[in-house]
Structures are given as C-alpha cells and as structure tokens.
Amino acid sequence: MRSAAFDREQVLRAAMNAFMEKGYNKTSMQDLKRATNLHPGSIYCAFENKKGLLLAALEQYNQDRTAELKDIFAAQSRAKSGLQAYLDSIVSECISGDPTQACLSQKAINEIAQQDDEAQGVLSNQCTLWQRFMCEVFGQIEREGGLIGERSAEQRAQSLIVGIYGLRTYSQAQKDPKVISAIARQLLNDVCK
C-alpha cells in the first residue's frame, strides 16, 4: 500500500476556488491541474474524473462552511444576534464581489443540479442540513422571546434560506452595497415576524 503524497483538503480547497472562479463547465482540467498542482493522472486516480472532483470539493466546502456557520453562532450570546451576524457575513461576501467568496453549493445548484442526478442528490441533502440547522436556530430564538408571529421554525428557516439564495443572486445584478444590506435587514425582520 501507499498513501497519496498530496494533502487532500488543500487540494479540494484549491479545486473549490477554481470552480467558484469560472463555474464547473468553464473550469478545464488544465485549470484544475494548475490550481491543485496535481498531474492529470493523480486527479483521476484520486477522484475518478472531473465530476468526482467537484463532488469531493462540494463535500469539503459544505464541511468548511458548516464549521464557519457554527462558529458565528457560537460567538454570540443570543441566537438572534448570531443570525444577525450570519446575515452580515453574507452581505459582506455579496458586497466583496470576490468570486471565491460566493457560495459553491448555490453555484452548483444553478449550474448542474438540473443536469446531474448525483450532484442534485448531494446538493439537495446539503440544503436540507442547512435548513435543519436554521430550524434549531429559530427554536432557540423563540425560547429567547425574539420571535413575534406564529410561524413554525421550519417555515422561518425555509424563508431565510430562500432569502439568502435570492440575495446572492440579486447582488450579482445590483451591486449597490447599501441596497444589499437594506434587503438583508428586511429579511431578518420578515423572518422573525
């Protein structure tokens, strides 16, 4: 037996960035070779093919973002402040205009979920997990007395996720930072009402 010489996480993060810069279809194996410093044979040996590399990168991405998400909420004493901080972080990603700060999952949902059942399954699952986490957040906010209306935590989580997807798309067409943060503020408001 012999173990791979490269650092898998490091390679996957490099691939993530490449995919985020150009999207899946526009990113060539040449780009991925350059980004990862791996020879074609090594990539195929480790990930089977280009799609396999995307799926592995998607998994790593979700793992990284989930950790980040939990950190943001852990850093706040109240769940509602956590939600606010989370939305702020998304706003600053949107405003930055940096492609590598976009959401790889969302990009993949838009570019390939419709075309590939395996990717669709992975992405659908990631979305569900994200929603489940947000459900818990709203449960916590409710216990803290931070909610006004009668909606279930699940409905709120759904609306929040829809709003975040929409915000990320909208910010690519309308780049005014004030508008983006105003929309995010309104979203926070709507979702707690």
Added chain:
Amino acid sequence: MRSAAFDREQVLRAAMNAFMEKGYNKTSMQDLKRATNLHPGSIYCAFENKKGLLLAALEQYNQDRTAELKDIFAAQSRAKSGLQAYLDSIVSECISGDPTQACLSQKAINEIAQQDDEAQGVLSNQCTLWQRFMCEVFGQIEREGGLIGERSAEQRAQSLIVGIYGLRTYSQAQKDPKVISAIARQLLNDVCK
C-alpha cells in the same frame, strides 16, 4: 441588398430554449445549429458569435417575458390579485421542473454576469426594468388599500424580486410542490406587510 431568410424571433426562441436546457457554457454551437436549423456561417453572419447570440436571445427573452408579465396583471381587476396570479405562475414553473420554463435571465446572472461585463450590463438593466414595473404594481396595490406596513414600493419590489430569485434556486434543491407554494404564499404576505 438581401434580407435574411430565417425568422429572427423564431431563431432566438430556439436559441433561448437551447441555452435554458444546458446553460450557456454547456450549449455547443452544434446544439445551437441543431436548435435553430441555421448553418454556422449564418449564425456568425447574423449574431457575430456565440455570445452575441446569447445577448440577442436574452433581449428577446426579456421582451417576451415582459409582455407575459403585463398580460398577467392586465387580466386581473386589482393589482394585488395580479401579483398573486404572477406568483402562482412562477410557482407552477418551478414545480414543472421543465428547464425551458426556468428564467433565462436568472440563469445568465448566475452563470456569466460575473465573467462578462457586457452580459452583466444587459442583465443588470433587465433586472432594473423588472423592478421598476413591480414598483408601479406596489404603488397601485397601495392605492387599492392592499398594503399594511410603511415600507416604500421600491423596498417591496426589491424584496419581491429577491424572493423570486430565491424561490427559483430553492426549488431546484427542494422539489416538494407544497413547500414551494407555501413559500410563495408567505412571500406575498411579507411583501405586502
């Protein structure tokens, strides 16, 4: 002089469908040749290149959708019913799962706005026009007494558009029709509050 033998609108609608099925990058000139029944030379003669064909298709798409949008509102006696009917039509597009019922503008925003300034300009402009129309709608709803809160028509239009973008993305990850229509109902509610 000699005029082109093909029907420009018909060709652009065929190209639209091709782009919606596979996305811009995955759609090859072969696909476009097949879809439009035009030879490569004719496409290049009329639209300069693949990107030119996309931009022309995008313009046609926006024209078609704008007409459709106005029809939906014209068919209702009150603006609020128009908005409801509009959201219903979007929900049924999302539920259908038919790629050719997706929004080409939104697909293009996600796939190429970041990479191409010309496309970004066109798409940003289309988004602004859409928002302006929705502003008028909310003005009308307000005059009809259908609004509750204090937000401006512009803010409401922004939130609506963000919600629609989000709904379209979300529906590619979560396909339950009941969930999709519930979210749309909530969106209508939030945006009139």
Added chain:
DNA sequence: GGATATCTTGAATGAACATTCAAAAAAGAG
C-alpha cells in the same frame, strides 16, 4: 531487502469545440 501495491508522471489520444472561409445562391436596385 525483496515483493507488492499504489501513486506519480507527463506525453499521447481522439473527440468536441468555436470559428473561418471561399464558393454558391439569391435578393433587390437600376
């Protein structure tokens, strides 16, 4: 210290790609 198994290397492969072009066709002007 072999033997074995696996990874690495990087050139080679053939397919698919966007685009070009020269020749043919045809529409409109006079």
Added chain:
DNA sequence: CTCTTTTTTGAATGTTCATTCAAGATATCC
C-alpha cells in the same frame, strides 16, 4: 436582365477539451 450586395452553405481550421496509459517512483508489508 445585370450588377451589386448580402446571405447561405458546409467543409476545413486549429485549438482546447477530458481522459488514458505505460513507465517510473515510492511507500508499506513480510
């Protein structure tokens, strides 16, 4: 009808694509 201008045709172009593979390198096991 003829000339001019434009479109149409479809094969050809050269590039880039994802993938393969055989040879070489190296870790691990016994």
